[in-house]
Amino acid sequence: MHSPFLPSIAEQLFRDIQKIYKETSQIPDEMLIALKFVYGPCALQALDLVDQRSVTCVSSPSGRRAFQVTGGSGRIYTCFVSCHFCPCPAFAYTVLRRNDGLLCKHLLAVYLSQAMGVAQQEAVSDREMSTLLSGTAF
């Protein structure tokens, strides 16, 4: 997993989590602290989303992928890891406008579920994927 949008320390953290979670099915305390250090308060919220299995990886036959994250309010956000985008207000405000955060809790939950291998998988047709992509509210 490589993202041009994340600093290497953040990527390394995901790689470490991936490795250790595979072996122990747990994230050790020091990595939780590192997550909080790198991502601030949204780290714990993202872990909650992961624990609640709120992340679904949606893929279509043509190979397109998107992630759907069910937020605390029950709203579903469609996130795109490939372009590092989430349509939620926090992403727009913190990441895009103020440029003082790397990502929102939804995108972080997506990265974490991928690293931990716990994202739900859902296959859709190419047509459904197009609807999903065009239905994203900006």
Ligand SMILES: [Zn+2]
């Ligand atoms: Zn978001």
